[in-house]
Every structure is written in C-alpha cells, then in structure tokens.
Amino acid sequence: PFPKSVRLVEVAPRDGLQNEPEPIDTVTKLELIDRLGAAGIRYIEAASFVSPKWVPQMADHRDVMTGLTRREGVTYAALTPNLKGLEAALACGVEEVAVFGAASETFSHKNINCSIAESLERFAPVLERAQSAGVRVRGYVSCVLGCPYEGEIAPTKVAEVSKALYEMGCYEVSLGDTIGVGTPFAAKRMLEAVSRNIPMDKLAAHFHDTYGQALANLYAVLEEGIAVIDSSVAGLGGCPYAKGASGNVASEDIVYLLNGLGIETGIDLNRLADTGTWITQAIGRPNRSKVGVALAAK
Ligand code: HMG
Ligand code: MG
Numbered sequence: 017p018f019p020k021s022v023r024l025v026e027v028a029p030r031d032g033l034q035n036e037p038e039p040i041d042t043v044t045k046l047e048l049i050d051r052l053g054a055a056g057i058r059y060i061e062a063a064s065f066v067s068p069k070w071v072p073q074m075a076d077h078r079d080v081m082t083g084l085t086r087r088e089g090v091t092y093a094a095l096t097p098n099l100k101g102l103e104a105a106l107a108c109g110v111e112e113v114a115v116f117g118a119a120s121e122t123f124s125h126k127n128i129n130c131s132i133a134e135s136l137e138r139f140a141p142v143l144e145r146a147q148s149a150g151v152r153v154r155g156y157v158s159c160v161l162g163c164p165y166e167g168e169i170a171p172t173k174v175a176e177v178s179k180a181l182y183e184m185g186c187y188e189v190s191l192g193d194t195i196g197v198g199t200p201f202a203a204k205r206m207l208e209a210v211s212r213n214i215p216m217d218k219l220a221a222h223f224h225d226t227y228g229q230a231l232a233n234l235y236a237v238l239e240e241g242i243a244v245i246d247s248s249v250a251g252l253g254g255c256p257y258a259k260g261a262s263g264n265v266a267s268e269d270i271v272y273l274l275n276g277l278g279i280e281t282g283i284d285l286n287r288l289a290d291t292g293t294w295i296t297q298a299i300g301r302p303n304r305s306k307v308g309v310a311l312a313a314k
Contacts, residue, residue, distance in 0.1 A: 017239075017241065018238055018239060018241075018277060018279060019238065019241060019242070019243035019279060020279065020280060021243065021279060021280035021281065021282075022238070022243050022244070022245055022274055022279050022280070022281055023058065023059060023243065023244045023245075023281075024057060024058075024059065024244075024245055024246075024247055024267060024270070024271070024281055024283065025059045025061065025190070025220060025222075025244060025245065025246040025247070026052050026057045026059065026060045026061065026246075026247065026248070026249065026267060027061045027222075027246050027247065027248050027253070027264055028048065028052070028248040028249045028250070028252050028253065028267070028295070029045055029048055029049050029052075029060060029061060029062050029063065029080070030061040030062065030063060030064050030074070030094075030095060031061065031246075031248055031252075031253045031255070031263070031264055032248040032249065032250075032252030032253040032263060032264070033045065033048075033073055033074075033252065033253070033299075034064060034071050034073050034074055034253070034254075034255070035073070035253060035254040035255065036073050036299060036301075038299075039072070039073065040073065040299055042076045042079045042080055042083060044295075044298050044299070045062075045076070045080050046080065046083050046084055046085075047298075048249075048291070048295050049062055049080070049084050049092070050084070050085055051287075051290075051291040051294065051295075052249065052288075052291060053087040053090050054087075054287060055283060055284050055287035055288040055290075055291055056281075056282050056283040056284045056287070056288075057090070057267075057283060057288075058089060058090055058091065058282065059090070059091045059093065060090060060091070060092055060093070061093050061094070061095070061114070061246075062080055062081060062084060062092045062093065062094060063076075063077040063080040063081050063094045063095075063105075064077060064094060064095040065077050065094055065095065065096045065097075065100075065101030065102070065104045065105045065113075066095060066097055066101060077094065077104070077105075077108075078104065078107075078108055081094060081105065081108035081109070081110055082108045082109070091111060091112050092110070092111065092112075093110070093111070093112040093113060093114060093154065094108075094110050094112075094113055094114070095113070095114050095115075095116060096113040096114070096115065096142060096146075097115065097116060097128055097138075098138055098142060099141055099142055099145060102142050102145055102146060103145075106145075106146075106149055106151065110151065111151060111152075112151060112152045112153075112154065113142075113146055113151055113152075113153055113154070114153065114154040114155065114156055114190075115139040115142055115143070115153060115154075115155055115156070115181070115186070116128070116155075116156035116158065117132060117135045117136065117139065117155065117156065117157055117158070117177055117180075117181060118132060118135075118157065118158040118159050118163075118177070118194075119132075119157050119158065119159050119160055119163075119169045119173045119174040119177050120158070120159040120163035120165065120166045120169055120173075121166070122163065122165035122166050123158055123159045123163050123164065123165060123166070123194070123257065123258070126165065126257045127158065127255070127257040132177060136177075136180050136181075136184070139155075139181070139184060140184055143184050143185045143186070147185060152187050153185060153186050153187065154186060154187065154188050154189075154190060154220075155178075155181030155182070155184075155186030155188070155189045155190065156189075156190045156192055156222065157174060157177050157178050157181065157189060157190070157191055157192060158192040158194045158255075158258075159192070159194050159195070160174045160191045160192055160193055160194075160198075160206055160210075161193040161197055161198030161202055161203060161206060161233075162193070162195055162197035162198065163194075163195070164194075164195050164258045164259060164260070164261070171205055171206045171208070171209035171210070172209055174191070174206055174209060174210055175209040175210045175212065175213055178191070178210045178213065178214060178219075179210075179213040179214065182213070182214045182218065187218065188218050188219070188220055188244065189210070189214060189218065189219055189220070190219075190220040190221075190222045190244075190246055191206070191207070191210065191219060191220065191221055191222060192222040192223075192224075192246075193222070193223045193224055193230075193233065194224060194255055194258050194261060195224060195226055195258050195260070195261045196223065196224035196225050196226030196227050196229065196230060196261060196262060197226065197227055197229075198223065198229060198233050199229055199232070199233065200229075200232050200233055200235070200236035201236070203221075203223075203233040203236050203237055204236050204237065204240060207219070207237050207240055207242070208240075211240075216240065216241040216242065216243075217241075217243060219242060219244070220242070220244035220245065220246060221233070221234055221237050221242050221244070221245050221246065222246035222264065223246075223264065223265050224253075224254075224261055224262060224263065224264050224265070225251060225262055225263060225264065225265050225266070225304070226260065226261050226262045230264070230265035231265060231269060231270065231273060234265060234270060234273070235273070238277075238279075245265070245270055246264055247264050247265050247266065247267040247269075247270050248263045248264035248265070248266065248267060249266065249267045249268065249288060249291050249292045249295060249305070249308075250263075250266060250267075250268070250291075250292035250293075250295060250296045250301070250303045250304055250305050250308055251263040251264065251265070251266035251269070251303075251304030251305050252295070252296070252301065252304070262304065263304055266292070266304055266305030266306070266307065266308060267283075267288055267292070267305070268285065268288055268289050268292055268305040268307040268308040268311070269305050269306060269307045269308075271283050271285050271288060271307075272285060272307040285307075285311070286311065289305070289307065289308045289311040289312065292305050292308040293308060293312045
C-alpha cells in the first residue's frame with residue numbers, strides 16, 4: 017500500500033553542490049537553504065563536515081551551518097563521517113547528523129578511505145557522542161543497487177550494512193543508489209532484503225537519476241511502503257567518488273508524482289520549481305528537473 021504522506025529530505029545544498037568544481041559563495045548556499053524552507057521542505061541537508069581536501073566545495077560548512085536562518089519545524093542536518101566532523105558540527109549547533117557507509121568495499125575505500133568494517137568501528141563513537149549530545153543520527157548506505165568499481169552488489173550485503181547501522185542507533189537508514197543504475201524489480205528485491213531486519217518506516221530511498229530510472233524506482237518502493245525520499249532540487253548533484261553519477265531524483269519531479277498519487281508532502285511545487293530555476297541560473301547549470309523546466313516555460 018502507498019503511504020498517505022511522504023517526508024522529503026532535500027539534499028541539494030550538500031549532495032547537490034558537493035561535486036561542483038567552482039567554489040560557490042556561502043551566501044548562495046544560504047539563500048538556497050532559505051528558499052527550500054520557504055517552499056515547505058521540512059528537512060534540509062545543509063552541509064558536510066568532511067575533509068576540505070577531499071571535498072573542497074563543502075569547506076565552508078561552519079559558515080553555512082551557523083549562518084542559516086532557522087525556520088520553525090525545519091531540521092537542518094549535516095554529514096559527519098567521524099568524531100572530528102561531529103565535534104565541529106556540534107560546535108555549530110547542528111540538531112541532526114548523518115554517517116555514511118557503503119555496501120561496496122571498494123567504494124568505501126574511495127569515499128571515506130577505510131573498509132566497511134573500519135567505517136562501522138568509526139561510526140560507533142560518533143553515534144555515542146551524538147546521542148549523549150541529544151543529536152539524532154541518520155545512516156546512509158551507498159551503492160545499494162550497484163557500485164562504480166565492483167558492479168553488482170548483493171541485496172544481502174546491503175541488508176547486512178543497513179542492519180549494523182540501525183542496531184548501532186541510526187534512527188533511519190537511507191538507501192543510496194549512488195550511481196543510479198537500479199531498476200524497479202532490483203529496487204524491490206533490495207528493499208525486501210533490507211526490510212527483513214529494519215521496519216519500513218525506518219528506511220528512506222536515496223536514488224540518483226543517472227540512468228533516468230529514479231522515478232520508476234521510487235514508484236516501486238513507494239508501493240512497498242517507503243515514506244521518506246531523498247531528493248535534490250533541479251536534480252543537482254553527483255558524488256565526487258562515483259564518476260559520471262548525476263544528481264538525485266529532482267525534488268520537483270517527485271513532488272509532482274506524489275501530488276498526482278494523492279500523497280501529501282506539504283510542499284509548494286511552484287515555489288520549489290522557482291527555487292530550481294533560480295539556483296541553476298545562479299551556478300550556471302542546466303535544470304535537470306523536467307517538471308521544473310515545464311513549469312518555468314508556462
Ligand atoms: P583520511 O584522510 O583517511 O582521514 O580521510 P584522516 O583521519 O587520516 O585525516 C586526514 C586529514 O583530514 C587530517 O588533516 C584531518 O585533520 C582531516 P591534515 O592533518 O592532513 O591537515 N580531517 C578532517 N577535516 C575536516 N573534517 C573532518 C575531517 N576528518 C579528517 N571530518 C575522511 C577520511 C572521512 C575524513 C575523508 O575520506 C573524507 O572527508 N571523505 C568524505 C568524502 C565525501 O564527502 N564524499 C561525498 C559524500 S558521500 C555521498 O555523496 C553518498 C551519499 O549521497 C549517498 C549515496 O548517494 O549513495 C551520502
Ligand atoms: Mg547521494
């Protein structure tokens with residue numbers, strides 16, 4: 017059965033911008049975050065407390081996190097791969113963080129410079145520290161439907177890593193099709209394996225649209241009861257350690273689909289589409305949301 021409402025996790029300020037080669041002003045990032053909140057988005061991944069050597073575009077994480085104007089009812093979250101990142105994020109008053117692992121050994125090494133097992137060892141103290149500070153932790157698993165280095169990834173491997181993150185205390189596990197290679201039956205098979213260990217309402221879908229399958233895959237997992245979806249306005253983005261990966265499903269496109277299905281999101285589609293038009297012009301990128309382009313042409 018389809019969920020009655022869906023919570024969108026807007027990742028454009030982080031996943032959407034992290035791979036941009038030219039530095040983007042902090043002011044532009046702050047305006048993006050503000051416009052997303054004004055459009056009714058209730059959860060915004062605002063920054064990433066990672067090494068600036070690894071991801072230069074996120075080097076202004078402190079200024080973003082402390083500079084944003086908080087709206088009531090909106091959660092502003094940040095990625096924190098280790099204790100160093102977490103401490104920096106806590107010092108900025110972050111209310112929620114995320115750790116990010118992978119279902120592929122090679123991707124784990126390329127992305128966070130350690131094995132899957134080492135990453136889990138590293139996340140345990142991050143969770144402990146965050147919890148003692150009253151900060152909730154979300155967990156990501158990358159490469160759930162394929163890896164740029166290893167190819168196919170077994171659903172059992174995804175289930176194993178997801179379970180470890182959940183048991184460690186992540187309140188929600190976001191399943192990342194990092195390179196957007198999945199198709200609907202594969203997405204369902206993967207979700208079936210993961211949801212054997214974790215309740216469906218503790219899972220989120222984080223699907224990239226590299227092969228144009230994100231909406232089809234999301235429809236498939238919505239049917240299974242997924243009610244949290246990560247998306248990026250204008251379909252911005254890509255992962256620096258997954259060559260050729262495009263952005264997440266465009267927020268405008270998934271909201272349009274959900275509206276059509278009668279599933280509540282609380283989001284103002286026109287304001288969201290305006291935000292997509294504005295940010296793509298501001299950073300000189302094409303708008304990868306079909307709905308955004310169609311609405312702008314009206
Ligand atoms: P490392 O080199 O193994 O770390 O990197 P280290 O502990 O040896 O430290 C090396 C240097 O980094 C030191 O500085 C540290 O202080 C510094 P130096 O002494 O050389 O001057 N450092 C840090 N600086 C700032 N913040 C930190 C931090 N930690 C260490 N938190 C590390 C390990 C994890 C830090 C590195 O690999 C890294 O930053 N990786 C991040 C990669 C990344 O951000 N990828 C994109 C996000 S994941 C993604 O997009 C997928 C997702 O969207 C889901 C999906 O689509 O599937 C989530
Ligand atoms: Mg991603």
